[in-house]
Every structure is written in C-alpha cells, then in structure tokens.
Amino acid sequence: MLTYLPLLIIVLFGVGAFYASRARIGAAPEQPLPGLPGHYGWYGTLWTVVPATLVYAAWAVIDGQIIRNIVLSDHPGLSGAEATLLFVSIENAAAGVMTEDVPMASVELLLKLENLSTTARFAVVTAVSVLGFFWAWQRIRPELTARDRVETALLVALFIASIIAILTTVGIVLSLVVETFRFFQLVSPFEFFFGLEWSPQIALREDQVAASGAFGAVPVFAGTLLITVIAMLVAGPIGLMSAIYLAEYAHPRVRAVIKPLLEILAGIPTVVYGFFAALVLAPSMRNLGVDLGLTISSESALAAGLIMGIMIIPFVSSLSDDIMTSVPMSLREGSYGLGATASETIKRVVLPAATPGIVGGFMLAISRAIGETMIVVMAAGLAANLTANPFEAVTTVTVQIATLLVGDHEFDSEKTMAAFALGLTLFFVTLALNVVALRVVQKYSERYD
Amino acid sequence: MTSTGLSAISSQAAANRLLLRRKRAERRFQLYGILAISAAVGFLIVFLASIVSRGYMGFVQTEVQLTVNFDAELIEAGSYRKILRTSLVELFPEAGSSRAERRALAGMVSAGTVFVLRETVEADPAIVGTVQDVWVLASDPVDQFYKGRIDAALPEGERPISDASLARIAGLEEAGRIALRFNRNFFSRGDSRNPEEAGILGAIVGSALALVVTLVVSFPIGVMTAVYLEAFAPRNRITRLIEININNLAAVPSIVFGLLGLAVFLNLFGLPRSAPVSGGLVLSLMTLPTIIISSRAAIRAVPPSFAEAAMGLGASRVQAIFHHVLPAAAPGTLTGAIIGMAQALGETAPLLMMGMVAFVVEVPGGFTDPSTVLPAQVYLWADSPERGFAEKTAAAIIVLLGFLLVMNGLAVYLRRKFEKQW
Numbered sequence: 001m002l003t004y005l006p007l008l009i010i011v012l013f014g015v016g017a018f019y020a021s022r023a024r025i026g027a028a029p030e031q032p033l034p035g036l037p038g039h040y041g042w043y044g045t046l047w048t049v050v051p052a053t054l055v056y057a058a059w060a061v062i063d064g065q066i067i068r069n070i071v072l073s074d075h076p077g078l079s080g081a082e083a084t085l086l087f088v089s090i091e092n093a094a095a096g097v098m099t100e101d102v103p104m105a106s107v108e109l110l111l112k113l114e115n116l117s118t119t120a121r122f123a124v125v126t127a128v129s130v131l132g133f134f135w136a137w138q139r140i141r142p143e144l145t146a147r148d149r150v151e152t153a154l155l156v157a158l159f160i161a162s163i164i165a166i167l168t169t170v171g172i173v174l175s176l177v178v179e180t181f182r183f184f185q186l187v188s189p190f191e192f193f194f195g196l197e198w199s200p201q202i203a204l205r206e207d208q209v210a211a212s213g214a215f216g217a218v219p220v221f222a223g224t225l226l227i228t229v230i231a232m233l234v235a236g237p238i239g240l241m242s243a244i245y246l247a248e249y250a251h252p253r254v255r256a257v258i259k260p261l262l263e264i265l266a267g268i269p270t271v272v273y274g275f276f277a278a279l280v281l282a283p284s285m286r287n288l289g290v291d292l293g294l295t296i297s298s299e300s301a302l303a304a305g306l307i308m309g310i311m312i313i314p315f316v317s318s319l320s321d322d323i324m325t326s327v328p329m330s331l332r333e334g335s336y337g338l339g340a341t342a343s344e345t346i347k348r349v350v351l352p353a354a355t356p357g358i359v360g361g362f363m364l365a366i367s368r369a370i371g372e373t374m375i376v377v378m379a380a381g382l383a384a385n386l387t388a389n390p391f392e393a394v395t396t397v398t399v400q401i402a403t404l405l406v407g408d409h410e411f412d413s414e415k416t417m418a419a420f421a422l423g424l425t426l427f428f429v430t431l432a433l434n435v436v437a438l439r440v441v442q443k444y445s446e447r448y449d
Numbered sequence: 450m451t452s453t454g455l456s457a458i459s460s461q462a463a464a465n466r467l468l469l470r471r472k473r474a475e476r477r478f479q480l481y482g483i484l485a486i487s488a489a490v491g492f493l494i495v496f497l498a499s500i501v502s503r504g505y506m507g508f509v510q511t512e513v514q515l516t517v518n519f520d521a522e523l524i525e526a527g528s529y530r531k532i533l534r535t536s537l538v539e540l541f542p543e544a545g546s547s548r549a550e551r552r553a554l555a556g557m558v559s560a561g562t563v564f565v566l567r568e569t570v571e572a573d574p575a576i577v578g579t580v581q582d583v584w585v586l587a588s589d590p591v592d593q594f595y596k597g598r599i600d601a602a603l604p605e606g607e608r609p610i611s612d613a614s615l616a617r618i619a620g621l622e623e624a625g626r627i628a629l630r631f632n633r634n635f636f637s638r639g640d641s642r643n644p645e646e647a648g649i650l651g652a653i654v655g656s657a658l659a660l661v662v663t664l665v666v667s668f669p670i671g672v673m674t675a676v677y678l679e680a681f682a683p684r685n686r687i688t689r690l691i692e693i694n695i696n697n698l699a700a701v702p703s704i705v706f707g708l709l710g711l712a713v714f715l716n717l718f719g720l721p722r723s724a725p726v727s728g729g730l731v732l733s734l735m736t737l738p739t740i741i742i743s744s745r746a747a748i749r750a751v752p753p754s755f756a757e758a759a760m761g762l763g764a765s766r767v768q769a770i771f772h773h774v775l776p777a778a779a780p781g782t783l784t785g786a787i788i789g790m791a792q793a794l795g796e797t798a799p800l801l802m803m804g805m806v807a808f809v810v811e812v813p814g815g816f817t818d819p820s821t822v823l824p825a826q827v828y829l830w831a832d833s834p835e836r837g838f839a840e841k842t843a844a845a846i847i848v849l850l851g852f853l854l855v856m857n858g859l860a861v862y863l864r865r866k867f868e869k870q871w
Contacts (some may be wrong), residue, residue: 147765151765151767154767155767157673158673158676158677161673161677162677162678163691165698165737165738166690168709169694169697171713172701176705237485238485240485241485242486242489244482245483246486249479261489262490265489265493267795267857268496268850269794269827270798271797271825271827271828271831272500272846275842275843279842313489341471342475343479347478367702373702373703373801374797377801378828378831398798405707405708406806420712426704430702431697431700
C-alpha cells in the first residue's frame with residue numbers, strides 16, 4: 001500500500017495547494033492582478049505536484065536497478081545470465097516461493113532494501129511536494145504574472161502530448177531495428193531476402209544447424225503477394241465500379257443509403273471476417289472443389305484473398321468516389337455537349353481526371369491488405385508454400401509474425417528475432433505505399449478553381 | 450445522284466447502328482456499376498445472415514430436468530458425484546450398471562453438473578435432505594442434437610452421439626424433461642473447455658477494462674495534441690514532423706503496434722502479460738491518430754470569431770481556446786473518441802502479441818489480472834474443434850457487432866444532434 005501512498009499524498013496536497021494559493025492572493029489588497037485568482041491557485045498546485053511526481057517516477061525507474069546491484073555485489077564473479085538467474089530466484093524466495101539453494105542473507109537483504117526504498121520514497125516525495133508548495137507560496141504576490149506562467153506550463157504539456165506521436169514512431173522503428181539487427185548477425189540478410197525455404201520452427205529444434213537454410217522469406221513474401229493480388233482482383237473492379245455508379249449515376253437518396261452500407265464493410269472487425277473465411281467460405285469452397293474435381297485445400301489462399309478483397313472494397317471506393325465527385329460539372333457538360341454518352345464521358349473525361357486519386361486509393365487498399373492479420377491467420381494457413389496456385393495454402397508476413405511470437409517464449413531466439421525482421425519489412429513496405437499514395441494524390445491531382 | 454442517295458442511306462444506317470452500339474455500351478456500363486454494388490451489398494447480407502443463423506442458437510441451451518435427492522449423508526461426505534449418478538440412474542432406470550453404461554449416462558449432462566449441485570447446496574443449505582427437481586445443462590452432443598445440428602440419419606459411428614443416447618433423449622422429450630432455455634451462463638461466466646458452460650462475461654469485462662485504459666490514455670493526449678497543432682503550434686519543421694508522424698501512424702498495420710508493445714511495454718517496461726493495462730496501452734497508441742485527426746477537424750470547424758471575440762474582451766489565447774473553442778468542438782472530439790474506441794474494441798492482432806488471446810476462466814477483477822477480450826474470444830472459439838463452440842463463436846460475434854453498432858450509432862447520433870453550421 002505504501003507504494004501508491006505517495007501518489008495519493010501528491011493529489012491531496014495538489015488540491016490543498018490550489019485553495020491555499022488562491023486564498024493567499026485573494027487576501028491581497030484590491031488591485032488589478034496579472035491573472036485570475038484561479039491562476040494563482042494553479043500556480044501553487046503545479047509547484048506542489050509536478051516536481052514530486054517526477055521524483056516518484058524517476059525513483060520507480062531506478063530503484064530496482066540499484067537494489068539489484070547492491071544485492072548482487074555480495075556475489076561477485078557471476079556472468080550476466082547467472083546473475084539474472086540468481087536474482088530472479090532471490091526475488092522468488094522473497095515473494096514466498098521457496099526455491100533451493102538461495103542464499104538467505106541475500107533474500108533478507110533484498111527485503112530490507114525494498115522496505116527501505118519504499119519508506120524513503122514516501123518521505124522524499126512528500127518532502128519535495130511540501131518544498132514545492134512553499135516555493136510557490138513565497139512567490140505568490142500580486143506582482144507575480146501567474147496567468148503567463150500557468151499558461152506556459154500548459155503549452156509545454158500540450159507540446160509534450162504531441163511529441164508522443166513521434167515517440168511512438170521512434171519506439172516502433174527502434175524496437176524493430178534493434179531486433180532485426182541482432183537477427184541479421186545470426187542469419188545473413190541475403191538469406192533472409194532471397195532464400196527460398198522458410199521453416200523457422202524446425203531451425204529451433206535442430207539447434208541452429210539448419211538456421212541458414214530455414215529463414216528464407218521469399219515464400220512468405222510470395223504468399224503475401226498472392227493473397228494481396230487476389231484481394232485486389234476482387235476489390236479493384238467492385239470498388240471502382242461501385243464508386244463510378246455512386247458518383248455518376250446514383251440518385252442522391254440511393255447514394256445516401258448505399259455509401260454507408262459499403263463503409264460498414266470496413267468497420268466489421270477483421271476477426272469476424274476471419275471466422276467467415278475459415279468456417280463458412282473455406283468448407284463450402286472445398287466441397288465445391290470436390291464436386292468440380294479440383295483439390296482445394298481447407299486453408300486456401302483463395303478463401304483468404306476473396307474475403308480480404310471484400311474487406312478493402314470501401315478503401316478503394318471511398319477515395320475514388322470523393323475524387324470523382326470533385327471533378328467539376330463543366331468538364332462533363334463539355335463532353336455531353338460534344339455528343340458523348342454518360343459512360344463515354346466517364347471513361348474519357350472523368351476517370352482520366354480522377355486517376356491520381358484512384359491510384360492513391362488502390363495503393364492504400366494494397367497497404368491495408370498487406371498489413372491485415374486476422375483473416376490470414378484464420379484462413380490462410382502456416383505452410384510456407386512457394387506457389388502461385390490459389391487453391392493451396394500459403395502463409396503471409398503477418399501470419400508468421402503472429403505465430404512466431406504467440407505463446408511464452410524466450411525472446412532472444414532467432415525465431416522471435418525473425419518475426420521482428422518481418423515486422424520491419426512490413427512496416428517499411430506499408431509506409432512506402434502510404435507515402436507514395438499521398439504524394440500521387442497531392443502532386444498529380446488536377447486543380448480546379 | 451443514286452450513288453449519293455445510297456451512301457446517304459447507308460451512312461444513315463451506319464450512324465444508327467453506331468448509336469445503337471453506343472447506347473448498348475452505356476447500358477452495359479451502368480449494369481456493371483449496379484452489379485458491383487449488388488455484389489458488395491449482397492455479400493454483406495449473406496455474411497450477416499450466415500452469422501445470425503449460426504449464432505442465434507448460442508443464446509439458448511438445452512437443459513435436462515433431474516430429480517435430485519440431496520442426501521444429507523452424501524453431502525456430508527462431499528460425494529456429489531454419487532448424488533448425480535443416483536438421480537441419473539433414476540431418470541434412466543433401463544440403463545445397466547456397467548461402467549460403460551454409467552459413463553454414457555454421465556455423458557448426457559454437462560461435466561460441470563457436479564459443481565453446479567455443490568453450488569446449489571452451498572447457496573441454500575436448507576435443501577439438504579430434500580428431493581428437488583433441478584434443471585441442469587445437457588452435454589454438448591445432446592445439446593447439438595436437440596438443436597438439430599446433428600443428423601440422426603447418419604450411421605452411429607459418424608455422429609458424436611450414440612443410438613442409446615438418442616433413445617434417452619426421446620424418452621426425456623416425452624416426459625417433458627428436456628427443453629431449450631435461455632443461456633444465462635453465456636452472459637455470466639468466463640471461458641470453459643466445455644462449450645455448454647462457456648460464457649463471454651470474462652471477455653466483455655476484459656474488453657471493458659482495456660477500453661477504459663485506452664480512453665484514459667488516448668483521449669486526453671489526443672485532444673491535447675489536436676489543440677496544440679490547431680491552435681498553438683508554430684509553423685516550423687517540428688510541427689510538420691509531428692503532423693507527418695500522425696498521418697503515418699494511422700496507416701501502420703496493427704500487428705506492428707503489437708510488436709512495439711511486446712518489445713517496449715512487456716520486455717522493456719516489464720508490464721504484465723495478458724493484462725488489460727498492457728493491451729489497453731497498445732490500443733491507445735493505435736487509436737491516438739484517429740482521435741487526433743477527428744479532434745483537429747472539430748476544432749478547425751469552430752469559426753475563428755469565437756476565439757477573436759474572447760480575446761477582444763481580454764482573454765488570453767489559452768483562455769479563448771480552452772473556454773470557448775474547445776467546448777464548441779466537444780461533440781466532434783467525443784464522436785472521434787467513440788469511433789476510436791469502436792476500432793479498438795474490434796482489434797485483435799496486436800493483442801495476440803500481448804498475450805491477451807488466452808484461455809481465461811476467471812472473470813478479470815482488475816487492470817493487471819490475466820484476461821482476454823471479445824474479439825480474441827471469437828478467435829479462440831473459432832479454433833476449437835467442439836461443435837458447440839461454432840455457435841458460441843457466432844453468438845459472441847453477434848454480441849461484438851451489437852456493441853459496435855451501439856457505439857457507432859451513438860457517434861452518428863451525437864454528430865447529428867450537435868452538428869452546427871456557424
């Protein structure tokens with residue numbers, strides 16, 4: 001309980017500081033203040049809360065490491081892994097899980113240090129909070145430009161919040177790059193990008209002898225490509241023709257009903273599509289295959305690709321629709337005036353004018369299809385077949401990432417690192433598709449004024 | 450003279466033919482459009498219909514009425530198994546006493562019946578020593594047969610239920626001791642290995658806990674970022690970098706966020722695996738771009754005159770934004786948050802990485818308890834071989850889609866109600 005007590009203290013002190021500081025300025029002689037009384041209240045609260053919270057957070061980050069170093073200093077001459085193992089067993093013993101061969105002196109030392117740390121943290125955080133409050137209290141005078149100061153603090157907070165987007169990207173790139181780098185020290189990048197055999201599970205069992213041969217990701221990339229192509233063969237024509245009909249022919253009332261209906265397709269959770277593909281579509285396709293004399297595997301690229309195609313229809317149709325409706329009427333009227341029919345106008349005037357937007361929409365849809373996970377996990381399978389036959393099972397980048405990392409693993413085997421290497425590839429391919437799509441839309445779009 | 454006349458006639462005919470062809474092309478083109486839309490909408494209908502037709506039976510469960518003698522001595526000895534066996538033998542007196550026969554009898558009701566009997570006694574000790582009629586869950590094969598999912602015409606070896614069991618079910622039906630009843634367990638329990646006992650409460654609570662974390666983290670940060678970018682950010686390189694980052698994050702595949710969560714939240718920060726707090730954090734990073742983008746649009750839609758009027762009366766820019774612009778933009782930001790939450794609710798892939806796809810029986814009681822989420826439960830059940838789980842999966846999907854419908858409906862309602870043209 002003592003762990004969270006400092007936070008409670010900080011909150012209570014903060015509330016108290018607000019009213020105390022506001023009251024202090026309220027007691028000052030009547031004169032125009034450079035801020036409302038509330039600003040002085042907030043000024044007090046900020047000084048009471050912010051430094052103390054920072055100390056609390058910093059303490060939480062470093063105290064474990066310091067305790068560990070002190071405890072392990074009694075056991076010199078251990079390698080990194082041995083030290084970790086020893087410390088974990090000491091921790092377990094301290095938590096009441098009895099393990100053999102644990103030096104009881106270290107366990108007692110650990111418990112003592114942890115108690116000491118918690119108590120000291122409580123004292124220090126409270127002291128910092130009180131000191132902060134008195135610092136603010138002293139400075140609260142009518143001359144203090146409280147509004148400016150509080151607002152500056154607020155702007156800093158806003159800026160920090162918006163930095164989180166950058167931090168997320170940095171976090172993604174760093175975590176992927178670090179693991180990938182470690183992976184490429186064990187398996188050469190050449191093998192990974194051009195090798196034709198993918199069997200990471202076997203490599204683990206054969207104790208890395210076969211590692212160099214088993215991490216060739218070409219079948220994985222090929223499977224992703226095959227499913228994406230099938231998906232685009234579905235979504236491309238259906239999405240584009242739907243967009244054309246909605247933008248050019250449909251009555252506004254029809255459009256108002258159909259457009260949201262199509263967008264529902266993008267809002268259905270992908271696991272639901274996966275269920276449909278794996279448990280409804282795939283069995284009926286297999287039965288159909290038996291009737292037609294074809295062998296359709298129960299986990300086929302076709303089932304996954306078809307369903308994924310349905311899912312990305314709205315990504316194609318929405319953007320194409322928007323772009324086509326933004327083509328000005330005067331272009332169409334000019335074409336009608338020369339005697340063209342509606343479909344001729346669409347094919348020769350509207351579509352060429354809308355091409356950048358349509359291309360952009362297709363690229364976004366492809367990027368979505370490549371990154372989609374649940375449908376392929378449930379319907380496409382795990383076997384890394386290098387095949388162009390849509391009736392066979394193939395695997396994709398996302399399926400491999402998911403299967404390599406699900407479950408309890410040591411997170412330093414080649415298997416898990418390979419998943420991060422696949423993740424990095426996926427990240428860059430989708431990023432490139434999105435950046436290029438955006439550029440195409442922005443750069444080549446016609447400007448109508 | 451005749452030749453020009455003839456060529457006029459023939460060119461007239463050619464023009465007519467051409468016109469006809471062009472008109473046919475026109476009709477064909479329109480037809481393609483209608484076909485495309487019908488394909489998409491038709492799929493949606495087939496899709497929803499197939500899920501509803503598979504799932505609606507998941508909301509009811511076959512139950513069997515037993516006459517149980519709550520014998521005081523047996524309860525004292527804790528042998529509820531014997532109590533159950535006695536009442537089953539009483540119900541099917543024609544059954545022999547061989548081991549196999551007894552096992553077949555026990556296979557009529559759910560494997561958890563023994564525990565249900567114990568719970569009944571613990572809840573109401575007064576029934577000890579009395580004889581009561583108790584409705585208990587039928588086992589999965591009985592349930593599936595009674596719901597008509599197993600074809601009795603198949604040879605005995607090809608169906609999961611024996612001829613003797615079929616005869617017993619017919620007997621129960623005659624006595625009115627078997628019936629479909631509302632599946633309370635489905636909404637009041639966690640997962641189970643037995644499909645007839647499995648429920649989604651654990652998954653719903655897990656989803657709710659994860660969404661609370663997501664909302665608490667991503668809503669303030671998202672709105673603050675939006676306010677900063679729309680109202681305060683200087684036009685410089687850092688601001689542009691932030692904007693590009695947000696747009697790119699919106700397009701990063703969800704599984705990559707799972708990798709980030711695994712590497713940073715679980716391995717680096719040591720947050721608990723399978724816990725709503727870790728899953729919720731990953732989901733909040735994913736929903737952040739959605740909330741930021743829609744909040745920015747909402748703030749931008751408030752006319753600048755709001756802030757100008759406030760500043761003209763002596764408010765600072767911060768006061769003008771926070772007291773006047775932000776409240777006017779609140780419905781828009783709220784709508785964005787709800788849509789972001791709906792996305793997060795349907796997300797599975799990153800949670801797969803965070804260990805939230807797990808067999809969890811207990812309903813989670815806190816943010817650090819092991820738990821699963823609704824779509825992960827769908828994924829788990831879809832993988833289970835027992836027949837009963839197929840309809841449970843579809844039923845869970847219906848519940849999930851219901852939640853999504855409510856959330857999106859709420860967002861649309863808010864948008865309609867508070868949409869203003871300034």
